[in-house]
Amino acid sequence: MNGLGFDAVAAVLLLPLAGAALLAVLPGYRLTARLNVLVSGLTLAAALALVLDGRPEPGTYLLVDDLNIVFIVLNTFVGFTTSVFSASYIGHELESGRLTPTYLRFYHAMYQVMMFGMNLALVANNIGLMWVAVELATLTTVLMVGIYRTHEALEAAWKYFILGSVGIALALFGTILVYMAARPVVGEGMDAMVWTVLLERAAGFDPALVNVAFVFLLLGYGTKVGLAPLHAWLPDAHAEGPTPISAVLSGLLLNVALYAVLRFKLLLAANPGGIATGPLMVTMGLASVLLAAVMLYRRRDIKRLFAYSSIEHMGIIVFAFGMGGPLANFAGLLHMVMHSLTKSAIFFAVGHVAQIKGTQRMSEIGGLTETHPWLGWSLVLGVVAIAGLPPMGIFMSEFLLVSSTFARAPVLTVILVAGLLLAFGALLMRLNGLAFGEPKGATAPAHASYVPMFAHLALVLAAGLFLPGPVVAWFQNVAALLG
Amino acid sequence: MALILDLLVQGAQMAVVLLLAPLLTGFVRKIKARLQRRRGASVLQPYRDLARLLRKEAVVAENASWLFRAAPYLMVAATWVAAALVPTFATGLIFSWSADLIAIIALLGSARFFLALAGMDVGTSFGGIGASREMMIASLAEPAMLLIVFTLALTAGSTQLATIAELFTRPEVGLRVSLGLALVALVMVAIAENGRIPIDNPATHLELTMVHEAMVLEYSGRHLAMIELAASLKLLLYVSLIAALFVPWGLALPGTGGGAYAVGLVTYLAKLAVGGVLLAVFETSIAKMRVFRVPEFLGAALMLGLLGTLLLFVSRSL
Amino acid sequence: MGDLTFDIAHMLAGGLVLLSFVMLYQDRLYALLNVYALHAVVLAASVAWQAFAQDAPHLYVTAAIALAFKAVVIPTALHRIIRRLGIHREIETVGGVGPTMLAGMGLVALSLAVMLRITPEAEPLAREDLAFALSVVLLGLLMMVTRRNAVSQVVGFMSLENGLVLAAAGAKGMPLVVEISVAFSILIAFIVIGIFLFRIRERFDTVDLHALDRFRGERR
């Protein structure tokens, strides 16, 4: 299929699967953690090979195109860095007795299953397969969230599970409806579930059916994106699970679900009788931004704080895609990438902080820049970046988004800006307490590796100042694709 | 030749204001005394006072700084420069373009600034009280004065005193409501600025009511002489200003020869005398007001100034 | 496809909706489980009828799965759980039965309104089927929302899934992958629910979600 003599797509999928199988049986945390890093690294390499070295022809099941390659690379990259972070992080959890070796083995295996699920969802060229993959990824994260088996963790996992299952059901119903709509046009059988075919023939679908389908898909996958008012699982799942999982949830799973929504949006856009998806997405996006912004003010738990911030940013991204147009779509894509990198960096930092201080309660954390300058300033940098201040990448996307939409929809943009400002106020208030002021809590040095955090922040910083031409062209293609 | 003449006129002006200033003060005191059925000191008494003060040694408080000693000279200099630029008996002074009416007011502001600082230098409660009240009065008087300037400048299209005065000698200006308002306001400001009754009493030493005297309480000898001189100069300046702006007749215009200058000088003296008498009568016939009523008084001046400016716009547009 | 085929499919689908209403009305756990088993049986029948009507043999497998798992295994398991936990008391519903039923009526009307907008040229079977399936889905969701007890919520969720299967079966020629994944997900769902129920009992001595509420985030 390509010059390297191996099938990169297959590698992206099979490596995590094989890794999961291996990790499930191997004992010893040091070995498994390293193996986890290795497998994730190989997957990343495979994904890069996919970028560099041509793409396979779309088949019945798998597809690699401009749209999903962005997601695949991002997914494998953050998967890799998180595995590095996790390797140093999870050892501490073992020492502190929060996890037993058995659970750790389970954790590593599940990590790879989850990566497999997400990669599969991204490369699937089949709406059924994609649904299966998203659900697989969701269910594994449910298990991961509950892995500490504390009351709170179980409660969070249960909430996630119930809401996720309803989302699963709704998305499946939507998928069936899409098939029903496609069948008269495409014909019975597998063809009626293949993306590339669907997109080609979408114009002939029954609009009413497609519309209903989209509602179900938007709500189903939107639950996983964390859009208000379907967001309820998100903060608790982030807060109670292991921090690497929080990073992966915010950085990746939300994107995967968003990717699904985008795919269906494309489908609807290709249908002349379909409802305008823009207003729906814009409404939900704005609702998420405002809700999250307001909710940020009363947070006491540091991870929950940043989980709400993820809701806010998902709202911004959905808003951007809902507005459409080359600039807004570009902004949405860029924002998504930058948010993934930044938010996972923040969660890395938060993980270190929580381990040092032995608590996630913000009232017991303070003066980090004084006691742990590298960590503290990285947290500052991360929050500054996530708040959309320059010279970080999110600034660029927010700049493009707000400046290009204001002339088109002033009222909506002003609402968005109000939400941004509100959220910023809350985040900064917390940051003030966390990073500055009199130091509070334990001051022992952290034993974990800061490298993943620095790498992410450096990337975000670089992207804010300079985006390489190929990346831009790539984004622009996708933006044009999204309409 | 013309330049030399101009320089001579300017020099004469400077000398005249410096020499006449104590006389005006003495004159007002004398008139006031007569109005109060006292004989009063001679009109030349201020000169004698000055001479005596100059001869005496200066007693300076132990913790006074250089500012305390420098301030009197700066005040005199600033006031003198300001006074030298107001047309007294002749317009067309050679240096009149170096400062317009706004600058003259600001120069007086500089003098006040240093006086207030000097009052605070020794660190006594009276110095502070005086400085504080002086600045409060100034904070109202200065904007009122500037609004008056606006009225005049908008009427004359200039802030140059000479230009305004020349213009006002011409009959086409005529009587204007706004100018009347400006005159009333200017008189009120002048009273306040010079610390006259009802704002302040230059003759008092009742501590709680004084403003100017409180600031200069620690001064003695030549320093006090300078301050007294500056105060006299300021009074002269304001009377000259009112005279030049509102009764400009008789001012010698540039290049009109020695006779005109003589006429100008005589009319000027007459104007001063009239101004002095009016001031004395006014002061005698009114009681001093409480400090916290001063803002109302000056607020009225401020309003009059503003009203004058606005009326000007109305009349212009008609 | 003859009228009879259509009528029977219609009747079975309508029966599912009716049973969903019965479940909404039912306020005792055991009875609820029994009704749910009946619901699954009717579903199996419906799917089987579709298999017959569409001449799609793989649907028989789906029907069999539905019959075996949903009508027998799961209700039995839930029976045992209920007995072991000793929670066979009455279900606490939120709001009265009357308003719930009215809401259910509204939902059915909504489903019809939404689905009847589909172009009439589409096969009427699919159209009617979808309307009923949507009703079942919405009623299942309504049940989850109006019940406080975890077991009855699970039942609500499963009746919702029945609606999905009904829809999938009605989709002519839909590849087997869907049925497998449905079964697959139900399996996983059930396992995970089982684990959770087990843990929840272990931790909280009750499956009433009230107990869980104490541990909602940040209320520490």
Next chain:
Amino acid sequence: MTVVSLACVAVLLATAVVGMAAGRHPAGRPLVYGLGLVATVVAFGSAVAAMVAPPAAASEVVLPLGLPWLGAHFRIDALSAFFLAVVNLGAAFACLYGLGYGRHEEAPHRVLPFLPAFLAGMNLVVMAADAFGFLLSWEFMSLASWALVLAHHRDPENGHAGYVYLVMASFGTLALLLTLGLLAGPDGGYAFAAMRGVEREAGMATLVLVLALIGAGSKAGLVPLHVWLPLAHPAAPSHVSALMSGVMTKVAIYGFVRIVFDLLGPSPWWSGMVVLAIGGASAVLGVLYALMQTDLKRLLAYSTIENVGIVFVALGLALAFRSNGMALAAALAFTAALLHVLNHSLFKSLLFFGAGAVLSATHERNVERLGGLIHRMPATSALFLVGCVAISALPPLNGFVSEWLAFQAVLQSPELPQWGLRIMVPAVGGLLALAAALAGACFVRAFGITFLGRPRSAAAEAAHEVDRLSIAAMAGLGVLCLLAGILPGTLIDALAPAAELAVGGRMPAQQAVDWLTIVPIAESRSSYNGLLVFLFIAASASLAVLAIHRFASRAVRRAPAWDCGFPVPSPDTQYTAGSFAQPIRRVFASMAFRARERVEMPPPGDPRPARLTVEMHDPVWDWLYAPVAAAVGWIADRMNRLQFLTIRRYLGMVFLSLVGLLMVIALWP
């Protein structure tokens, strides 16, 4: 020119990295400030060169940074050259001052990395020629200064200051973002060159103007967006305060000028009215606030609000004149604004340096605990006095010149055709005069209480003069204040190209006028000669001194203070800052700030002291910010319940969303 300036910025950024690495090292301070000094001096030189000998076509440099398809555009035209000069002049002096003052810094590692970055940010804002680069630099500048505000982050007050500051900065940036978005249009014409000359409808122009006023005004400190300023400026180390007050507010003014005068093009006539009203209010309220302060640095910060108000009044006049096609008058007003920008940057830096010197000598910012420093810090006090005279707009120093020009511009108003403007302009002129007079009072109080009288605390008693470098920086600024005051003609001529660019007219060339006099319109209308006034005062004062010392007594006897016969040794009997302000407080603040005095007089025989408490409310805070904060808090409390719902209710939300969307579908046409 642009390349040189960009190179300087690069050096500054590199210096920031050096500062990061060598922050705690003793060699870090001289290294960072030295490099900063060199870079800013070179940048200043290049900016002045661009002003004096403007290149035929402003050179535009495009770097492959920022927005990928646009690049980062940098361009120095007359306007940016002037502001670059202001920025780098202030920055150079701050670096010089920092060389000495930085020795007292307890947390150098929190200052050294950010100060050069802050300087670089300000330079970049002024040079940027595309919307993205502009906003990026703008916010970068805010961010760097925010880090500097938090240099002493352990003080909770500073934490609060940093918080309010950055939130307000973000608010401003978002407003500017909307502004530039409007100017760029939905297709993203982000280069400034593409924004110029685009026809815009009146509503659009209005919106741009209002948003620019909000965005730039919040950074500049216009009332009512000023609340952060008096918190943030004093919190930073003093040379940073000087930069923030003296320079950063100017960068904000630059932003406003660039957007409204250059990019927006013609604006409706009443736009001038809005700017005038806000400027006038800021001028008066700013100085009134300043008069009520007892914290020296906060007082200076409030006075910045006043001066920014004056600049905006002048800008408002320029707008009004420009929209009526009165190019000459507009140029006069605009020049006044720019000149005041320069002047304020000079004397405000000087004053903040002075406050820093006092702070380092006494560790005290509260003037009520100072006093008598003129004896212990003679150089500092003399230079601070120069700053006080300058900022009080007294001749012959520079503050007077720009205010005088502003008054001259006010006097052009009768020629305006619109009634609203003709009534408003003189009223605003009155406000300007009021502000100037109050500024005099304010700085008599500031200088008098701080430096004169007797020490009010042991710290003030033990004060000592600061290091030579600090004094050199202050002396340099003092000399510049005087030079700008007595040679304004040169400056006015140098500003002509900028005025030409902004309002399409220029003031008559002052070079040709004899004796270095400045003549805004015509000599018969008004003229001012700072040099001559200075010489006259100097000459007559020296004459008086000479004459008296020659012919009269020169004896001096030191004696205890007389104090009307009741001298009390305790320094507590002196007038305090609070009592000094009391008359003005009664006159103005009882209305503006609802100031109330309460006297607690113990009954006879009770030895407790009587107490006078003054209660003041900031109306802006009470009526604008407090309600917003309360509303956010209220909503946050209400919405916070969403975090604690049962799963069933969350499901209910999903259910309702589904039903709602289905209904939308059912009703979709």
